[in-house]
Amino acid sequence: MTKALDASEPRAKRSRGRPRGDARERILRAARRLLAAQRYDEVSVPEIVAAAGVAQGTFYLYFETKASLIVALADEIQRAIEAKIAACFSSDVPVIELVGRLIDAGAAVCRDHADILPFLRSEALLFGESRRSEELRKPHVEKLASLIQRDQRAGLLRRDLTPAYAARLISATLDQVARDVAGGSVSGNEIAYRDEAIAFLRRAIAAEARS
Amino acid sequence: MTKALDASEPRAKRSRGRPRGDARERILRAARRLLAAQRYDEVSVPEIVAAAGVAQGTFYLYFETKASLIVALADEIQRAIEAKIAACFSSDVPVIELVGRLIDAGAAVCRDHADILPFLRSEALLFGESRRSEELRKPHVEKLASLIQRDQRAGLLRRDLTPAYAARLISATLDQVARDVAGGSVSGNEIAYRDEAIAFLRRAIAAEARS
Amino acid sequence: MTKALDASEPRAKRSRGRPRGDARERILRAARRLLAAQRYDEVSVPEIVAAAGVAQGTFYLYFETKASLIVALADEIQRAIEAKIAACFSSDVPVIELVGRLIDAGAAVCRDHADILPFLRSEALLFGESRRSEELRKPHVEKLASLIQRDQRAGLLRRDLTPAYAARLISATLDQVARDVAGGSVSGNEIAYRDEAIAFLRRAIAAEARS
Amino acid sequence: MTKALDASEPRAKRSRGRPRGDARERILRAARRLLAAQRYDEVSVPEIVAAAGVAQGTFYLYFETKASLIVALADEIQRAIEAKIAACFSSDVPVIELVGRLIDAGAAVCRDHADILPFLRSEALLFGESRRSEELRKPHVEKLASLIQRDQRAGLLRRDLTPAYAARLISATLDQVARDVAGGSVSGNEIAYRDEAIAFLRRAIAAEARS
DNA sequence: AATGAATGAGCGTTCATTCAT
DNA sequence: GATGAATGAACGCTCATTCAT
Numbered sequence: 001m002t003k004a005l006d007a008s009e010p011r012a013k014r015s016r017g018r019p020r021g022d023a024r025e026r027i028l029r030a031a032r033r034l035l036a037a038q039r040y041d042e043v044s045v046p047e048i049v050a051a052a053g054v055a056q057g058t059f060y061l062y063f064e065t066k067a068s069l070i071v072a073l074a075d076e077i078q079r080a081i082e083a084k085i086a087a088c089f090s091s092d093v094p095v096i097e098l099v100g101r102l103i104d105a106g107a108a109v110c111r112d113h114a115d116i117l118p119f120l121r122s123e124a125l126l127f128g129e130s131r132r133s134e135e136l137r138k139p140h141v142e143k144l145a146s147l148i149q150r151d152q153r154a155g156l157l158r159r160d161l162t163p164a165y166a167a168r169l170i171s172a173t174l175d176q177v178a179r180d181v182a183g184g185s186v187s188g189n190e191i192a193y194r195d196e197a198i199a200f201l202r203r204a205i206a207a208e209a210r211s
Numbered sequence: 212m213t214k215a216l217d218a219s220e221p222r223a224k225r226s227r228g229r230p231r232g233d234a235r236e237r238i239l240r241a242a243r244r245l246l247a248a249q250r251y252d253e254v255s256v257p258e259i260v261a262a263a264g265v266a267q268g269t270f271y272l273y274f275e276t277k278a279s280l281i282v283a284l285a286d287e288i289q290r291a292i293e294a295k296i297a298a299c300f301s302s303d304v305p306v307i308e309l310v311g312r313l314i315d316a317g318a319a320v321c322r323d324h325a326d327i328l329p330f331l332r333s334e335a336l337l338f339g340e341s342r343r344s345e346e347l348r349k350p351h352v353e354k355l356a357s358l359i360q361r362d363q364r365a366g367l368l369r370r371d372l373t374p375a376y377a378a379r380l381i382s383a384t385l386d387q388v389a390r391d392v393a394g395g396s397v398s399g400n401e402i403a404y405r406d407e408a409i410a411f412l413r414r415a416i417a418a419e420a421r422s
Numbered sequence: 423m424t425k426a427l428d429a430s431e432p433r434a435k436r437s438r439g440r441p442r443g444d445a446r447e448r449i450l451r452a453a454r455r456l457l458a459a460q461r462y463d464e465v466s467v468p469e470i471v472a473a474a475g476v477a478q479g480t481f482y483l484y485f486e487t488k489a490s491l492i493v494a495l496a497d498e499i500q501r502a503i504e505a506k507i508a509a510c511f512s513s514d515v516p517v518i519e520l521v522g523r524l525i526d527a528g529a530a531v532c533r534d535h536a537d538i539l540p541f542l543r544s545e546a547l548l549f550g551e552s553r554r555s556e557e558l559r560k561p562h563v564e565k566l567a568s569l570i571q572r573d574q575r576a577g578l579l580r581r582d583l584t585p586a587y588a589a590r591l592i593s594a595t596l597d598q599v600a601r602d603v604a605g606g607s608v609s610g611n612e613i614a615y616r617d618e619a620i621a622f623l624r625r626a627i628a629a630e631a632r633s
Numbered sequence: 634m635t636k637a638l639d640a641s642e643p644r645a646k647r648s649r650g651r652p653r654g655d656a657r658e659r660i661l662r663a664a665r666r667l668l669a670a671q672r673y674d675e676v677s678v679p680e681i682v683a684a685a686g687v688a689q690g691t692f693y694l695y696f697e698t699k700a701s702l703i704v705a706l707a708d709e710i711q712r713a714i715e716a717k718i719a720a721c722f723s724s725d726v727p728v729i730e731l732v733g734r735l736i737d738a739g740a741a742v743c744r745d746h747a748d749i750l751p752f753l754r755s756e757a758l759l760f761g762e763s764r765r766s767e768e769l770r771k772p773h774v775e776k777l778a779s780l781i782q783r784d785q786r787a788g789l790l791r792r793d794l795t796p797a798y799a800a801r802l803i804s805a806t807l808d809q810v811a812r813d814v815a816g817g818s819v820s821g822n823e824i825a826y827r828d829e830a831i832a833f834l835r836r837a838i839a840a841e842a843r844s
Numbered sequence: 845a846a847t848g849a850a851t852g853a854g855c856g857t858t859c860a861t862t863c864a865t
Numbered sequence: 866g867a868t869g870a871a872t873g874a875a876c877g878c879t880c881a882t883t884c885a886t
Contacts, residue, residue, distance in 0.1 A: 023850080041252030045877060055851045060878065122333040126250050134396075165397070165407050172387030173380055180379060185345075196376050204415040234867080256860060266868040268862080277860065445871080461760075463674030467856060477872045479858075488856065544755040549672075556818075587819070587829050594809030595802055602801060607767075618798050626837040656846080678881060688847045690883080699881065851883080858876075865868080 024062040026052040028076065031069055036115035040070060071127050074120055078136060081109050089143050095151050098144075099174060099201050103194055106178025114182065141167045148205070157205050166205055173201060235273040237263040242284055247326035251281060285331060289347060292320050300354050306362045309355075310385060310412050314405055317389025325393070352378045359416075369418050377416055384412060446484040448474040450498065453491055458537035462492065493549050496542055500558060503531050511565050517573050520566075521596060521623050525616055528600025536604065563589045570627070579627050588627055595623060657695040659685040664706055669748035673703060704760055707753060711769060714742050722776050728784050731777075732807060732834050736827055739811025747815070774800045781838070791840050799838055806834060 030051035034043045045066050049056050063069040088101045110117060121133070145167035151157040157166075177197045180186050186193040241262035245254045256277050260267050274280040299312045321328065356378035362368040368377075388408045391397050397404045452474035456465045467488050471478050485491045510523045532539060567589035573579040579588075599619045602608050608615040663684035667676045678699050682689050696702040721734045743750060778800035784790040790799075810830045813819050819826045 039252075040250075044875080046875085056853090056877090057851055057879075058849080061849065066877065126329060126333050161411075162403070162407055165404050166411070168387060168391060168396075169384055169408055169411050172383050176379055176383030185379075186376070192373070193376050196373055197380055199371075200377070200380050200415045204411045255858075257858085267860090267870095268868055269866080271861065272866070461674075462672075466854080468854085478856090478874090479872055480870080482857065483870065583833075584825070584829055587826050588833070590809055590813060590818075591806055591830055591833050594805045598801055598805030607801075608798070614795070615798050618795055619802055621793075622799070622802050622837045626833045677879075679879085689849090689881090690847055691845080693882065694845070847884105847886080849883105849885100851881105853880090855879075856877100859874090860872105862870105862872080863868100864870100 023052070023054050023058050026054060027059060027062060027069070028073055031073055032077075032116055035070070035073070035119045040119075067127060073116075074127070077113055077116060077120060081113070082136070084109055085140055089140070089147075094154075094156050095144070095147050095170075096156065096198075096202055096206060098147065099170065100194070100198050102174045103177050103181065103197065106174060107181040107190075110179055110182030137171060141171050144171060152207075155207055158207050161205060170201060170205070173197065234263070234265050234269050237265060238270060238273060238280070239284055239287065242280055243288075243327055246281075246284070246330045251330075288324060288327060288331060292324070293347075295320055296351055300351070300358075305365075305367050306355070306358050306381075307367065307409075307413055307417060309358065310381065311405070311409055313385045314388050314392065314408065317385060318392040318401075321390055321393030348382060352382050355382060363418075366418055368416050372416060381412060381416070384408065445474070445476050445480050448476060449481060449484060449491070450495055453495055454499075454538055457492070457495070457541050462541075489549060495538075496549070499535055499538060499542060503535070504558070506531055507562055511562070511569075516576075516578050517566070517569050517592075518578065518620075518624055518628060520569065521592065522616070522620055524596045525599050525603065525619065528596060529603040529612075532600055532604030559593065563593050566593060574629075577629055580629050583627055592623060592627070595619065656685070656687050656691050659687060660692060660695060660702070661706055661709065664702055665710075665749055668703075668706070668752045673752075700760060707760070710746060710749060710753060714746070715769075717742055718773055722773070722780075727787075727789050728777070728780050728803075729789065729831075729835055729839060731780065732803065733827070733831055735807045736810050736814065736830065739807060740814040740823075743812055743815030770804060774804050777804060785840075788840055790838050794838060803834060803838070806830065 027048060030053075031043070031048050034048060034051060045059055046056060048069075049059050052059075059069075063072065084105050085102070088098065088105050093101070113120070141164075145163040148157055148161060148163040148166050152159055152161065152163070174197075177194060181190045181194060238259060241264075242254070242259050245259060245262060256270055257267065259280075260270050270280075274283065295316050296313070299309060299316050304312070324331070352375075356374040359368055359372060359374040359377050363370055363372065363374070385408075388405060392401045392405060449470060453465070453470050456470060456473060467481055468478060470491075471481050481491075485494065506527050507524070510520065510527050515523070535542070563586075567585040570579055570583060570585040570588050574581055574583065574585070596619075599616060603612045603616060660681060663686075664676070664681050667681060667684060678692055679689065681702075682692050692702075696705065717738050718735070721731065721738050726734070746753070774797075778796040781790055781794060781796040781799050785792055785794065785796070807830075810827060814823045814827060
């Protein structure tokens with residue numbers, strides 16, 4: 001047929017027909033864009049596929065249902081966030097120093113995903129099998145608890161802290177600060193706020209200076 | 212704006228018509244029950260009116276649209292929550308004592324509305340521009356900030372705290388504790404956890420004992 | 423509003439809006455018309471409602487699914503057929519005479535429902551819970567069996583017939599004749615065919631003339 | 634007309650490609666299996682190819698459309714049935730004996746194809762104008778009519794039978810008996826039923842014993 | 845010959861909403 | 866005030882089919 005001939009074309013514009021292999025990616029990106037601006041029930045599959053530039057049937061090649069798309073989308077973003085946070089834990093610094101890094105990483109995350117975070121915080125929670133965001137923070141809280149214990153032994157942190165409890169309290173504080181810093185709630189004073197938060201935590205958990 | 216929100220007037224005695232219980236109330240209760248178990252987009256008006264035992268048309272006598280029902284429902288619950296939290300601020304106690312009360316009130320709120328909180332945290336937040344959870348907490352954070360300032364002047368709290376910042380940090384911590392206490396994350400040790408959290412905050416903000 | 427005014431109009435042409443109460447009937451009639459000409463899978467709900475002159479949503483007010491429409495349609499027609507056949511059994515004639523009446527009734531049925539019978543005989547069988555057409559004939563076959571027994575006792579029919587078996591054989595024959603007569607397979611000779619069939623059955627089942 | 638029906642040519646050895654079993658055969662077998670359990674409109678091409686273990690595109694190498702698969706499948710089965718029935722006619726026995734054979738052959742057919750017969754009786758019949766069950770039986774009825782004529786000349790059958798009519802009546806009876814015998818409607822008494830049916834027919838058509 | 849990603853029309857169905865009663 | 870039949874747009878989804886590889 002016309003086959004050998006077409007194949008010799010260096011794979012240029014095919015306006016209809018076969019894959020770029022990127023259909024899934026295009027759909028995810030389009031969905032993210034749309035979900036940043038509208039509720040899940042306001043965004044239709046026709047809208048998503050139109051924005052993605054694929055056919056409606058293609059959607060269902062990659063996602064079982066519309067709902068499963070958000071699970072995938074949330075997973076993707078959360079994986080990225082995880083990675084960024086987990087990186088803070090990899091180096092071997094005292095908790096008192098770690099908190100600063102976690103704030104910065106958290107703020108970066110909030111900034112990078114500012115568009116979609118409201119969505120992630122809201123709708124996505126209702127999609128997975130259960131309480132998702134709690135679950136997601138859990139490993140980090142646990143890691144933090146073990147580092148607290150380590151620093152307690154090293155005499156850096158108060159002995160009367162229960163590591164698991166302290167880890168929760170710190171984590172909540174860090175989240176708040178990261179969000180505030182990224183979200184402009186303290187505009188112009190991010191550094192002062194951050195430093196005050198760190199001092200706040202230090203007083204709450206640091207071992208008293210030996211006399 | 213001023214349109215969708217105010218179908219709230221309780222109506223007067225109608226002696227004819229079917230339901231004895233007020234139709235509006237029945238609809239709200241049914242919606243709450245259903246929204247505790249399903250997403251907004253999964254709950255239909257037919258479903259709600261069936262659960263409420265009223266006719267489909269009756270729904271539109273009390274709510275302009277399905278979305279406005281959500282707003283009304285969220286308002287109702289949030290008003291109840293507000294009231295409970297605001298009550299803590301009414302008496303004239305030092306911040307260091309206030310935090311304990313806020314934890315207890317917050318935990319009570321979480322327990323009382325456990326069914327519907329995931330819904331409030333998620334979907335409802337996306338309905339009106341102005342009804343993000345940030346906004347809702349704002350008055351309390353501001354009130355707390357002013358109390359911090361008062362206690363600073365009284366020498367009870369550290370002078371180097373920026374009241375607005377400290378208020379945010381405290382608020383985040385209290386939220387976390389209230390949720391943990393109510394949600395069973397620290398089951399069996401609620402009191403120990405609560406007390407440790409209060410001590411944590413005290414160290415962070417209390418003025419150092421004068422020598 | 424404009425209500426009292428509109429209501430004074432003597433209920434003339436409402437081109438949109440409220441019921442004639444006949445929506446269900448219109449849908450059934452339209453479906454019958456369409457199913458006489460096309461397979462079930464070729465007839466779409468949009469097509470049916472367009473032919474019926476009702477909105478798509480109205481369809482689902484009266485029928486749970488498209489498939490349940492045919493069950494209803496088949497039931498309706500079969501009830502009419504039942505009635506006609508059952509009427510033959512009501513009077514108290516010998517089986518030998520009854521068969522003639524049954525042929526005539528059967529032929530009338532085939533003619534009256536000529537359009538939809540192929541559909542009923544084919545597709546509809548697969549919709550109900552199980553083998554439908556067998557079930558439907560069963561009561562008549564049983565009634566026939568009991569009449570055979572009666573006539574055996576009266577010496578009108580052969581003693582060596584097993585009533586249940588004979589009833590089946592007669593019934594199959596009658597069906598065939600009714601269909602042939604109505605369907606034009608023996609065009610022009612319907613009466614001769616019918617008479618020969620009756621003679622055929624008489625020889626098969628009548629008691630031998632006493633010598 | 635001549636188009637949709639003939640994708641039947643068995644193709645020659647293809648040594649490359651995945652399936653060892655011929656793809657066409659696998660598709661037909663899968664379709665038959667599925668159509669025994671579901672209506673035509675419920676069985677999808679994706680489902681068929683999945684059950685057959687071939688790719689979606691492969692389907693269209695062997696069948697022009699989904700509908701043409703049905704026709705091919707029905708043809709295949711009907712050819713097998715034809716052959717079995719036709720075999721009864723091949724030997725040179727009197728009609729009175731033939732009916733017994735036809736019952737047995739018919740019952741065997743019903744048993745062998747029990748799974749797919751409801752499908753054949755229903756949907757398949759509506760696919761081609763020309764493939765109604767009436768048409769399919771016609772050659773056999775005609776053959777039977779000619780044998781009746783032969784036996785009338787031989788003095789074995791009544792002279793007053795119209796061969797074409799008698800053939801129809803006999804055929805309907807045989808069908809009924811075959812179905813009943815195979816379907817368990819007379820369970821345990823198949824032989825008695827069959828014998829009574831034959832006696833029934835003999836009385837109806839045999840020439841009276843000469844005195 | 846065989847594949848399977850891609851297509852896009854069109855399905856059955858449900859929805860929020862209206863309004864004559 | 867309350868009803869519920871009727872609406873029709875729009876939904877999520879599946880389908881039969883194509884064709885570059």
